[in-house]
Amino acid sequence: MAVHSFPTFPDDPLNYAEAPAGVFIHDDTHPRASIVQVFREATFADTEALESMIVSVIRIGRPVIIDLRECTYMDCATIGVIVRAAKNLGAQLRIVIPPHSQGFRMLELTGLTRVLYLFETIESAVQPIVDAPPPSHLRSVTR
Numbered sequence: 001m002a003v004h005s006f007p008t009f010p011d012d013p014l015n016y017a018e019a020p021a022g023v024f025i026h027d028d029t030h031p032r033a034s035i036v037q038v039f040r041e042a043t044f045a046d047t048e049a050l051e052s053m054i055v056s057v058i059r060i061g062r063p064v065i066i067d068l069r070e071c072t073y074m075d076c077a078t079i080g081v082i083v084r085a086a087k088n089l090g091a092q093l094r095i096v097i098p099p100h101s102q103g104f105r106m107l108e109l110t111g112l113t114r115v116l117y118l119f120e121t122i123e124s125a126v127q128p129i130v131d132a133p134p135p136s137h138l139r140s141v142t143r
Contacts, residue, residue: 032126033063044077068097094125
């Protein structure tokens with residue numbers, strides 16, 4: 001497990017509730033995917049670190065799961081990082097996010113729930129995508 005930020009964690013390493021904002025962990029222990037976990041708030045100040053971690057995980061060559069279940073807030077800069085990753089990975093990028101979270105609401109407002117592969121659990125995210133039609137492609141809009 002690689003930690004990109006250098007936070008000071010509480011005594012219990014499995015309790016990230018007190019972790020500072022902007023903590024991203026790459027969990028490479030899953031046999032079928034690389035998982036990037038996002039804790040607390042993901043804001044403009046953290047996008048460079050998050051994007052760097054996602055790029056390094058993409059190089060591993062496995063499907064990438066961005067786990068936002070512990071993310072309490074994300075802004076438009078974080079959404080930009082997710083969109084850039086989705087452009088590169090397509091169906092190989094899966095987002096795990098609670099459907100009633102602030103982040104899900106942001107994705108809904110921007111229309112990205114129609115073009116990203118969203119799941120509620122890691123287990124469902126690692127399953128092959130066969131039943132659902134592929135989402136619309138993300139593309140750059142030029143004037």
